[in-house]
Amino acid sequence: MQRRHHAIPLQQAAHESPTFALLASRIQASSERMQAIKSLLPAPLRASMQAGPIEDGQWCLLVSSNAVAAKLRQFVPALQAHLQSKGMPVNAIRIKVQSRSL
Numbered sequence: 001m002q003r004r005h006h007a008i009p010l011q012q013a014a015h016e017s018p019t020f021a022l023l024a025s026r027i028q029a030s031s032e033r034m035q036a037i038k039s040l041l042p043a044p045l046r047a048s049m050q051a052g053p054i055e056d057g058q059w060c061l062l063v064s065s066n067a068v069a070a071k072l073r074q075f076v077p078a079l080q081a082h083l084q085s086k087g088m089p090v091n092a093i094r095i096k097v098q099s100r101s102l
Contacts, residue, residue, distance in 0.1 A: 029088075030054050036086050037079050045071060050098075057091035062098050069095045 013020055034051035041049075048068040052060030063069045076093050083090055 026054055030059065033059055033083055033088050033090070036083060036088060040078060040082055041072075041075060045075075052094075052096065054090070057089075058094055059090040059092075060094045060096055062096055064098060066097055069097050 011024075015021060030051040030053060033054075038046055045068060048064040049072065050062045052062045054060075061072065063072060072095050076095075079093055080090060
């Protein structure tokens with residue numbers, strides 16, 4: 001690989017590096033899943049969550065609080081079924097509460 005001394009766009013770097021290309025595809029897949037499920041969730045819930053990583057068929061949703069996590073867990077079966085119907089299957093949906101840094 002040739003060393004560069006000038007900035008290149010992120011997309012170009014992703015195409016030139018297998019590691020970045022894999023990361024970019026995972027980010028895109030996670031974002032697509034988030035867009036697919038947003039319409040199934042109440043607005044306050046949508047505002048309190050973010051798409052997380054997809055690893056080994058498990059998709060992680062990052063939430064702002066334990067209360068949001070508890071409510072979102074009630075939707076998990078419907079979310080998985082919806083993703084399956086859209087051709088975006090996941091084996092499991094994990095919900096992780098983001099810790100707040102002080």
